[in-house]
Amino acid sequence: MTAGTSPDHRTRTRSRLGRVARQVLRTPAYLSIAIIVLVALVGPFLVRDPLGFHGGTLTAPSAEFWFGTDQFGRDIFARVVHAARLDLWVGLIAAALAVVVGMPLGALGAYRGGAFDALLLRVSESFQAFPTLLLALGIVAALGPSIPILIMVIAMVNVPVYLRLTRSAVKPLVDSDFVLAARCAGKSQATILRRHILPNVSEIVFAQFSVNVAWAIQILAALSFVGLGVKLPTAEWGAMVRDGIDYMYYGQWWISLFPGLAILATVLTLNYLSDEIRHGQRGSIGSR
């Protein structure tokens, strides 16, 4: 943008920003994802040490400890806030990795067809038959639970989702006129896929992305819950739910309840966000 932006242009930019802001405030899904992301980014700087002993074990929620303390006297509120950063990170990176691997593979399979496509389909069918959680559990148990391994495993079980999604979205485009035109113009296969086909399916993939971040968080929480996720005493929502399982039924319900609600709220938000993206694709934010 040049230095001498006309006032006219500036107002337009500002009003567009205003429109985006209004839209965010009006749509619960956007508003609540904004809050969750803000908590994950800023929250950890504002709360107590998630691993420290803060006096009094198993104290009920109070003005001092909003979510109470656990059996080691740790502040559950601080732990829930810190875990938000970890869970969101793992979810985002795992889902992004799955897109990066699954989307081009699916597009290529649909575009080229033939034996390559058939092979991809069979492999992803095998993966579909695989009990996801058992597969993830087995690999984590074999390679040892560490954050990079967890991300890889969660990404891996998400790849077939994008592969199939992209494949089915690209398939009807392969014989369309604009692809034919691009082919006649002598564009390479990679260019056709990147410039002409993938932009057309990206909206579908991004609506799915939000769902898959949610799913990734659920898998991470489940793995940690059964003791094969993050290492103790790392603050992670699923692991924290597990921490409280023995206390849950004997009066100290807050240890498990708050991290569990955090998972529920985050996953619910991401799922609604996906609906919102899908519905909003014909207008709203950034309308063309």
Place this chain on the structure above:
Amino acid sequence: MHLAVYVLRRLAYMLVALFGVSLVAFVVTRLLPGNPAYMIVGVMADESTVIAVTERLGLNLPIHEQYFRYIQQLASGDLGDSWRTRNPVTTDIGARWPATIELGSAALVLALAWSIPLGIVSALRRRSFSDRLANALSGFGVSIPEFFLGMILLLVFFATLEWAPPALGRTLGDVPPHTTGFYTVDAILAGDWEAFKAAAVQMILPAVTLAVTVGAPMVRVTRGFMRETMASHHIRSARALGVPERSIVLRHALPNVLLPVSTMGAIMYGYLLGGTVLVEFVFARPGIGKYAIDSISESDFAPVLAAVLLSALSYLLVYLIMDILHFVIDPRTRT
């Protein structure tokens, strides 16, 4: 395409998929830490004993030869032995699968009972109370982790209201005489009302947990297909011909919706039969899922492999049966 050709082709696909699953699962379990030979003989055993056991188990062979031996065993119906329970895996699974099937079946019935009617009603009355309810419930059911929902139900109905029994396995009463392995069915067959009640109450909360999480996506699928069908030409024609609304929904729309919805139900059933690790874990229910996770955490190869294969097999089988049924019912699939 002829039915026999179709079935054979699908069977071949299924075998290929199973082969893939077994290969991946085998490699993964062989990577699990710890030499099972030590677990069998104990840490105090001298080296020659350990070597002998390692050789007997074939663990000194290269991995492809181990896999080949495993497939050979598998073909003769032998799933290996669990060193943890010291039983053949087939025996262990025979004792545990009924618990999973019993729970999965109860959960599926409950899930279908709430999700399909709600999906249909919400499709017919857009933006009504039932549509909003369907939206809220399915959103909730899709988003809540199974294990957390199970714990909340236990907190409310066991710890607080004391209506439900503690989550301690399949029954707190007498185990009914073994006929089918399903405690509830066996108790009815034996005419033992008390034993039936004891087994059934242990199933209520886990079944409800699964019914919520499994039913939630089904509400959405049912609603989606129902809306699509109600907007279709043949429904418009029926309306134009003056067919009463009730008959339009029940006779003209519903059959079209039940076909895709039954596929979804079948997929869910396949998933449930494969063992629901988290729910069995929370409710301490000794099924396949619990067996698998207990074995994973102690590097017990054979049961993990068996559980994975069983899970994949039940999924693929149910899928196959549904596909064949569709092939028979729906002429459009025969192209």
